[in-house]
Amino acid sequence: MPSAWDERTQLTTFLDYARDTARAKCEDLSDEDARKAPLPASPLMTMSGLVNHLRWVEYYWFRVVFLGEEDEGPWTDEDPDREMRIAVDLPLAQVLDEYAAEAVRHRELVAGHDLGARAQRAAGDGRHVDLRWILLHLIEETARHNGHLDILRELIDGRTGV
Template identity: 40%
Template structure:
């Protein structure tokens, strides 16, 4: 499967700009993991970090779930991969975990995020509770998600290049 990625428009309104940049970064992470086998997806190729493309996909599934389902919509959506004992477990898939499951879960979380955001305005405040006690509007969530993906896509660039030499934006 080839991932399609569209450049964000340069003359768009605020919402279209935010949504298109978020979609661009979602697609970028998918492209970074595209075409690799299980061993390559599990390769922590940027020592001393143990970060892998497999782990990044699982982490972003958690992040999508947290901000859109828990914070924006107050859905009762517990963690997918991490535990209280291992808050970074999303980054550490077990041998029996499959990338196919992680990718499908990530895509399902993205689809749910799109659904939850579609009927809201950028100024709408999430109804869920954040551990900080602060409230967040949809605009803030979009900007945070763009930042989160952009940061981790930088990690993915380094990991992918070290795995098989593939570079690109």
């Protein structure tokens, strides 16, 4: 690691690391195991559901909030967690591939914009955050869910330390 990276390199490297960690936690996991919800009070908490959630969270923050695109995410007012629910109907490899493809698109998007550029749409609290804030939020969100993935993986098959 270089002794000094510019801010963009630091932020994108940390986000890539968190993404790679999420994918690593799914290594050698069967589709059946990826669909298991081992926490009785959390039926949507599955490995595939969390990875699909991460994919769609990035889509939402980068494309809907930052770029101002129309929201074409899988969620609805009636089913706000639908991205987690539908993941159990998909092969894990597809969920991981779609997450990786979104990451490529978002790396290109970040490379083409100033970190101080303001989002086209307001965040949930009404503020127009900048790209820097979005990157920091996605690092935090992905790292937090990596902890969930780690717990789920241990409960599913005992694997730890990925």
